[in-house]
Every structure is written in structure tokens, then in C-alpha cells.
Amino acid sequence: MMDLAVLGLLHEGPLHGYQVRRRLHELGFRRVSFGSLYPAIRRLEGRGWIAARRGNGRRKEYGLTEEGRRAFEELLDAGVDDGDERRFRIRLAFFAHLEPHRRIAVLEERRAVLTDRLAELRRNRRRSTPADRYTVALMERSVATTESEIAWLDGLVAAERAGRT
Amino acid sequence: MMDLAVLGLLHEGPLHGYQVRRRLHELGFRRVSFGSLYPAIRRLEGRGWIAARRGNGRRKEYGLTEEGRRAFEELLDAGVDDGDERRFRIRLAFFAHLEPHRRIAVLEERRAVLTDRLAELRRNRRRSTPADRYTVALMERSVATTESEIAWLDGLVAAERAGRT
DNA sequence: TAAAGCATGTAAGAGGTTACATGATTGG
DNA sequence: CCAATCATGTAACCTCTTACATGCTTTA
Known part of the structure; x- marks a missing residue:
């Protein structure tokens, strides 16, 4: 679940796509491909959860919208544990917001x-x-x-x- | 990678879909859904790697074809380790054939x-x-x-x- | 007799992978 | 100057998830 991860990272401050990927990598989610990252960003943008702020050079910095902040908190909090390792690890990474x-x-x-x-x-x-x-x-x-x-x-x-x- | 798993199990003897799922479960691959299992079986059948033998009741027993046996051995042996946990575990499960x-x-x-x-x-x-x-x-x-x-x-x-x- | 497990499947959709395409910038 | 890394994306393909649909058999 890319979505929660991206929302969580942007919750801590605006980032551009490449930075999101690097931070995920640091958190132990190796191998997040661009083919999965950028479509995810597009998806979230389409839902109005994130928005491109300013473009420094060719970079597009994304930030959480108010709606996105609410969606993030819901996703982070809600949902029974279905045993998905990956999802649990992402939730843990953003535990500070819970x-x-x-x-x-x-x-x-x-x-x-x-x-x-x-x-x-x-x-x-x-x-x-x-x-x-x-x-x-x-x-x-x-x-x-x-x-x-x-x-x-x-x-x-x-x-x-x-x-x- | 359902494919290697199914081939490996059928390599040890004919099984029907439900049995394949149960065996996978025993091997620690919980949550193999039918929506992923049956299409996988269909796929392998389409490639001529497995074939329905006899149907006991409404069951369809599948067995490896000669081509399937070769494909299995290639899949099991070949391919560098790309770090995929799941794949490694499946390979290990069938190590006896390597x-x-x-x-x-x-x-x-x-x-x-x-x-x-x-x-x-x-x-x-x-x-x-x-x-x-x-x-x-x-x-x-x-x-x-x-x-x-x-x-x-x-x-x-x-x-x-x-x-x- | 009702629930749990056996047994097989389909359809829609979400999401990921791989490969391709492009180009700037930085460091050895 | 060349390689690596930064940076963004698209397209085709594949696979899995979820939900639906059906019906039999065993066991508490």
C-alpha cells in the first residue's frame, strides 16, 4: 500500500516524487519502482489528497491537502490487521501520528x-x-x-x- | 509466483486445485485466494505444463506434463536471486529436486x-x-x-x- | 439442522513490474 | 569525460484481490 506511505511522508513535510522514494528506501521499503510510485502519486492527486505546490526546477513538490490529512489519519487508524506485514510496517513508521x-x-x-x-x-x-x-x-x-x-x-x-x- | 509453487507440488504427485491450496497453506503461504489459484492453474494448463488427468467427482486432478517437468526444473534452478522473499521460500520448499x-x-x-x-x-x-x-x-x-x-x-x-x- | 469445510469457478478492478524514453547535474 | 545519480514519466502486461455464484459433504 503505497498510498498510506506517501501520505505519511508528505504529512511530515512536502517532498517530490524522487524524495518520497528515497525516504521509503531508508525506511526499509526497498525497490519501490517509479512505475508504481508515480502512478500512485497521480492517484492520490486525483483524489485530492495531495497537491503539487511549487516546482523547483523540473521537480514537483507535493503536499498534503486538508482532505489528505484526514484520509491519512483514517487510514492509519482504521482497519483491522489483516496480517499484511508491509502494511503493519508502514503503520508503525507513522505511529507518532497516532x-x-x-x-x-x-x-x-x-x-x-x-x-x-x-x-x-x-x-x-x-x-x-x-x-x-x-x-x-x-x-x-x-x-x-x-x-x-x-x-x-x-x-x-x-x-x-x-x-x- | 504461484507458478513455481503449483508446478513443484504437482511434481510430487497429482493434486486438484483445492489440495494445492491446502498444501501451500501448510508450507506457510497463507492466504492463497481462489481468484489467484484457479487462474494460475488455467495459465499453466494453457502453456501445456500441467494437464487435468481424471476427475474424481467434481474434482479435477492435475498432473505435470513432460514439458511442465522441464519448465519446473528450469524455474527452480535458474534466475538470480532478486531478493524476493516469497520466491526464495518456494525454491527452498522444493530444494530436494535441485x-x-x-x-x-x-x-x-x-x-x-x-x-x-x-x-x-x-x-x-x-x-x-x-x-x-x-x-x-x-x-x-x-x-x-x-x-x-x-x-x-x-x-x-x-x-x-x-x-x- | 446449521455451520464449517470441500470444491470450482468468473468478473471487475486495482495495483504492481518491466521496459522504455528523456534529460540535467554532479563527482571522480 | 564518463558514470552515477537525480528526476519524471508512459505503456504494455501480468497478477492478485475482492466479491460474487454455486452446490456438496461432514460434523457438532
Whole structure:
């Protein structure tokens, strides 16, 4: 979901397309192609969520419109966690713009998704067809990474609660 | 990349669509929708890579054709690692069908990709705009997961070399 | 008997990828 | 001066998502 990412970045100040891409890259979203970025910008512009401000040279600086700001906050806050890794990471990147109690809720929702997934992985491991060692390695890795992410989330929740005191 | 996954599963024996989905699910590819699975099957059928064998009830069992077997082996073996997580996981799932020396090559290619990524993450962390604690958390998590995956790959490579003796 | 799971599909639309096209500016 | 990076875009193609449609079978 390019949209939330672009809105979030422009929420922090106007940028032009290339800068958006670079910032996304820094945030760990490698490989955002121009063929996906510029059409996304066009889309958002079409919805009136962003607008080109001034063009410095051949650059087009985009900023959030008032409508865009509202759309951003809705997108950031709303929506159950559907387990999409990418989307969660983007939401986290803009957590600063979310109310503290919503932050905790989002983290715990994510945690619940991962806990379910973990249970399912273990169920599968128990009753699946006798697997060769590579699929076993794959499944074990999935369990390990999921456990690790849950632990990480616990740390974030703890920090959030501590900071809120 | 549904294609490689479907070919790989049918390489191990004929299945019908629903079974393919279940097996994928077991392998950790949750959320393979029917709207992506059935068109994929149609696609592969159109290329002559798979063919419906017998229909038990309303089920359609698909099997690999000779051409499909060749296509599978090419897809599995070929292609540089472009860093796509999903694709790598699928390749690993069918590693048993790859020659031992190619397995090691694939693992090390993946390792190289991750090593590059790690270096980049660290570079970004050093020279990026002073970030709020959530983006910091995100970046640190990226570093940690990448390191962890590299260590895991090292384990796989070691096991592979040991097994090859 | 109702819900959950099995089983196959289609249609519309959103969105992404890859490749192409162009040109300025900056650094080694 | 050449390569890399900055900078913006288009076009064709492909694939996936979501929602709809249908109907059988198993299990609580």
C-alpha cells in the first residue's frame, strides 16, 4: 500500500516524487519502482489528497491537502490487521501520528494475528504429510521468526505503556 | 509466483486445485485466494505444463506434463536471486529436486543479497534524518531480522556441506 | 439442522513490474 | 569525460484481490 506511505511522508513535510522514494528506501521499503510510485502519486492527486505546490526546477513538490490529512489519519487508524506485514510496517513508521492508546491497540492486534499464526504453524507441523528436510527447515524457520516477532511486539507494548505513565 | 509453487507440488504427485491450496497453506503461504489459484492453474494448463488427468467427482486432478517437468526444473534452478522473499521460500520448499551443488549456490546467493541489504540498512541508519523512535524501532528490527536470516542460511549451508560429504 | 469445510469457478478492478524514453547535474 | 545519480514519466502486461455464484459433504 503505497498510498498510506506517501501520505505519511508528505504529512511530515512536502517532498517530490524522487524524495518520497528515497525516504521509503531508508525506511526499509526497498525497490519501490517509479512505475508504481508515480502512478500512485497521480492517484492520490486525483483524489485530492495531495497537491503539487511549487516546482523547483523540473521537480514537483507535493503536499498534503486538508482532505489528505484526514484520509491519512483514517487510514492509519482504521482497519483491522489483516496480517499484511508491509502494511503493519508502514503503520508503525507513522505511529507518532497516532494516539498512544491506539498504538497499543494496533500492536496488540498484530500480536493476536501472529499468535494465531503460530498456533496454526504448530498444528500444521504436527499433522502434515511427512516432510523432507527442506520443508521442515522452512516450517521451523516460520515458527522461529513468528515467535521472535511476538517477543519484539511485547517489547514495543511494554515501552509504550512505560512511556505513557 | 504461484507458478513455481503449483508446478513443484504437482511434481510430487497429482493434486486438484483445492489440495494445492491446502498444501501451500501448510508450507506457510497463507492466504492463497481462489481468484489467484484457479487462474494460475488455467495459465499453466494453457502453456501445456500441467494437464487435468481424471476427475474424481467434481474434482479435477492435475498432473505435470513432460514439458511442465522441464519448465519446473528450469524455474527452480535458474534466475538470480532478486531478493524476493516469497520466491526464495518456494525454491527452498522444493530444494530436494535441485542438485546439491546448486542448492549451496542458491543459498549463498541469497546470503549475498542479505549481506548487501544489511550493509545498506546500516549505512541508512548512520546518515538518515534524525528519526523518531518508531522508525528507529523499525530499522533496528530490520537489521536484527536480516542478521538472523543470514545466520540461519549459514546453518543451512553447513548442513548441506556436511550432508554432501 | 446449521455451520464449517470441500470444491470450482468468473468478473471487475486495482495495483504492481518491466521496459522504455528523456534529460540535467554532479563527482571522480 | 564518463558514470552515477537525480528526476519524471508512459505503456504494455501480468497478477492478485475482492466479491460474487454455486452446490456438496461432514460434523457438532
